[in-house]
Amino acid sequence: MNAYINTYELLCNAGDTESLMEAVYNKESALVIDTSYVKDASAGLGKMEYDNIFTVMDEVTEKVLKDSNLENYHDTLLILGSSVGGMQECEEIFYSEKSFRNIDPNRYSMNALTDHLTKKFGFYDTRALSTACTSSANALLLAKRLIEVEAYENILVMGVDGLCYSTVLGFYALSVLSDKKCIPFDKNRNGMNVAEGVAALLVQNVKMDDSVELKGVGASSDAYHMTNPDPEAGGAMASMKNAITDAGLGADEIDYVNAHGTATIANDRVEALAIERLFGKHVYVSSTKAITGHTLGAAGAIEAVISCEVLKQGMIPPQTGLVELENQNINVPLQRIPMKVKNVISNSFAFGGNNTSIVLGV
Amino acid sequence: MKLYIKNYSSYRSDREDVDIRQLLKQKYKLDTRRQDDFIHLALYGAQMLKERTPIREDDELYVTSGYGDVDVIQRTNTYVNKEKEPLKLFDFINLLGNTTSYYVAKSLNIRGKNIFQISDNFTYINSLVSLYASIKNSQKDAILCAIDLASTPTEVSKRVLGVEKDVKIVSSVNYQKFSLDAEDAIAEVEFDLKIYSQDEIHAMMQNGRKAVFNAVRCAKAKNSEDAVLFETMASDALNRALAKNEDMLYIDCYEEKYKILKLKSLK
Numbered sequence: 001m002n003a004y005i006n007t008y009e010l011l012c013n014a015g016d017t018e019s020l021m022e023a024v025y026n027k028e029s030a031l032v033i034d035t036s037y038v039k040d041a042s043a044g045l046g047k048m049e050y051d052n053i054f055t056v057m058d059e060v061t062e063k064v065l066k067d068s069n070l071e072n073y074h075d076t077l078l079i080l081g082s083s084v085g086g087m088q089e090c091e092e093i094f095y096s097e098k099s100f101r102n103i104d105p106n107r108y109s110m111n112a113l114t115d116h117l118t119k120k121f122g123f124y125d126t127r128a129l130s131t132a133c134t135s136s137a138n139a140l141l142l143a144k145r146l147i148e149v150e151a152y153e154n155i156l157v158m159g160v161d162g163l164c165y166s167t168v169l170g171f172y173a174l175s176v177l178s179d180k181k182c183i184p185f186d187k188n189r190n191g192m193n194v195a196e197g198v199a200a201l202l203v204q205n206v207k208m209d210d211s212v213e214l215k216g217v218g219a220s221s222d223a224y225h226m227t228n229p230d231p232e233a234g235g236a237m238a239s240m241k242n243a244i245t246d247a248g249l250g251a252d253e254i255d256y257v258n259a260h261g262t263a264t265i266a267n268d269r270v271e272a273l274a275i276e277r278l279f280g281k282h283v284y285v286s287s288t289k290a291i292t293g294h295t296l297g298a299a300g301a302i303e304a305v306i307s308c309e310v311l312k313q314g315m316i317p318p319q320t321g322l323v324e325l326e327n328q329n330i331n332v333p334l335q336r337i338p339m340k341v342k343n344v345i346s347n348s349f350a351f352g353g354n355n356t357s358i359v360l361g362v
Numbered sequence: 363m364k365l366y367i368k369n370y371s372s373y374r375s376d377r378e379d380v381d382i383r384q385l386l387k388q389k390y391k392l393d394t395r396r397q398d399d400f401i402h403l404a405l406y407g408a409q410m411l412k413e414r415t416p417i418r419e420d421d422e423l424y425v426t427s428g429y430g431d432v433d434v435i436q437r438t439n440t441y442v443n444k445e446k447e448p449l450k451l452f453d454f455i456n457l458l459g460n461t462t463s464y465y466v467a468k469s470l471n472i473r474g475k476n477i478f479q480i481s482d483n484f485t486y487i488n489s490l491v492s493l494y495a496s497i498k499n500s501q502k503d504a505i506l507c508a509i510d511l512a513s514t515p516t517e518v519s520k521r522v523l524g525v526e527k528d529v530k531i532v533s534s535v536n537y538q539k540f541s542l543d544a545e546d547a548i549a550e551v552e553f554d555l556k557i558y559s560q561d562e563i564h565a566m567m568q569n570g571r572k573a574v575f576n577a578v579r580c581a582k583a584k585n586s587e588d589a590v591l592f593e594t595m596a597s598d599a600l601n602r603a604l605a606k607n608e609d610m611l612y613i614d615c616y617e618e619k620y621k622i623l624k625l626k627s628l629k
Contacts, residue, residue, distance in 0.1 A: 083458065091439065111483075125557065127488055130430070130459035131478050138477055145495035149363075151555055166438050170454030219475035221423070223467045226455055235473075246499075351455065352464025354476060 003147040004211040009063040012197035013046040027320040031181040037168040046195020046293025053162035076154040078123040081135030083297035086112035088162035137300025137348035137356040141217040143203040159301025182263035183321035184287035192262040195293025199301035218242025222353020229270040236274035239355035247359040258346040261287020272327035290320035300348040307344040366547035368539040369415035372601040375533040400431035407535035422504040423476040426489035428593020432513040483616035486596035508594035536597035558620040573611040
């Protein structure tokens with residue numbers, strides 16, 4: 001049984017899917033330099049404006065339902081990937097009251113998000129995955145496998161993360177947070193921008209006129225270091241290889257890599273090496289995190305939406321912000337490339353060497 | 363959906379009083395620095411499983427928990443928001459779900475896929491479905507770690523879980539190694555996606571079948587066996603039946619919905 005992405009939507013710092021793709025193709029970063037999160041320091045962040053992340057989830061979920069062939073979500077499984085769950089609200093309460101006393105347990109943990117959506121939309125069942133920056137990529141991976149074993153016909157995959165002090169300060173403590181807008185794959189990059197966003201993709205077992213096929217998924221574990229990737233890129237290569245094999249394709253059939261490309265020194269060096277070894281220069285590579293920032297657990301779903309749009313629009317996204325490419329053996333375009341795009345691979349890599357890649361195609 | 367169990371390991375804080383960190387250091391020669399109690403608990407179960415069954419490098423790893431590591435969330439919030447201290451690096455790292463998976467994968471030398479799945483309902487059974495769907499494709503074996511740490515004080519866990527103050531919360535870690543292959547299996551476990559109603563469960567029970575319930579969540583049902591709570595107690599019940607070579611029907615409950623799993627001993 002094949003898995004198809006039939007409807008999707010997102011909201012992030014650059015707006016909805018349409019606005020984001022305009023920003024991607026026009027190289028207009030939606031990142032801002034913020035001085036409110038880190039004491040006595042500035043940080044590049046991807047910030048949205050909303051009352052709370054729950055209302056953003058509602059809006060995106062409703063939009064996907066409206067655009068789908070479903071009347072409701074009562075026969076749909078919800079798989080949600082998030083790195084922090086409801087921690088944002090928990091922090092706000094704790095911050096204002098200096099106490100846990102008024103924190104609502106039902107809006108706290110990872111599954112607070114799925115519980116909220118189930119109560120509002122009546123999903124048949126739910127799963128919440130938390131594997132940091134691979135969370136929603138792993139949700140897509142699980143969705144494909146569940147469709148394959150005919151467990152479900154309709155699965156809504158969501159990636160959700162709201163900005164939190166814990167994540168911004170945590171990445172700052174790790175010295176990987178950039179004080180500027182991030183510049184993936186650039187020789188002079190100095191780190192990532194933490195961001196927020198919500199994306200939802202309806203994965204179904206039926207093909208429609210404008211379906212994008214979720215052709216392959218792959219994962220691997222470096223088991224090398226808690227925060228640093230395997231410098232030989234073994235894990236990154238393995239997850240891409242696994243996804244391409246799962247799709248029944250060869251590496252030469254991939255047209256575009258939507259890279260994890262966080263703009264940290266370690267990630268981009270290793271990911272570029274993996275792409276160089278696997279594809280050489282025949283494939284176009286770019287990271288859209290230069291527009292959105294790193295939306296952590298939501299990134300896999302957001303970048304899956306971008307990849308779907310790349311396939312549909314037949315246009316390779318240029319690399320925003322790039323001045324001097326570090327690894328000259330990969331093909332990072334500075335301008336958008338119109339072409340027939342048949343297959344795209346999207347990477348998500350997380351702490352602990354947790355790697356996931358997905359192959360989408362038409 | 364059917365999986366075969368090759369082996370298992372089990373620990374519950376209310377049944378054994380051991381210093382897990384010391385055991386990890388002295389018996390298993392593991393570096394326990396920079397890790398917290400949640401990770402130590404997961405590692406302890408992993409090492410016990412490793413003693414009982416061969417682990418392959420390409421085995422897949424699943425870690426599942428009802429509410430994750432509440433202690434570290436409490437600690438980071440206290441530092442950052444209450445005491446106005448900088449976030450401690452390893453507290454941030456330990457906040458992440460896949461930190462536990464990483465340490466377990468490293469200690470078992472696993473390089474296959476690893477997933478951390480968290481849920482406050484049907485935690486264990488839902489993870490089994492994920493695991494089954496994955497290895498049905500990969501044809502690998504998979505290890506499932508079901509873990510819940512009672513935070514200190516346990517009131518925090520109770521608030522997060524939204525349970526009454528008199529419910530006893532315990533720490534627990536239970537592992538099983540699963541396969542699609544029956545060779546050398548000690549038991550088989552069957553489960554499905556169906557959500558049963560209370561009436562269907564009562565009808566199921568009227569044929570005299572012995573079942574084990576999630577005691578706290580299935581309070582309205584009979585035959586509750588345990589008066590404590592941890593979200594992954596299905597895994598513990600399964601391991602206890604495995605230890606006695608018994609068959610078992612396990613019934614889990616959440617907000618008037620029920621799911622079941624059936625264990626059949628092959629010994």
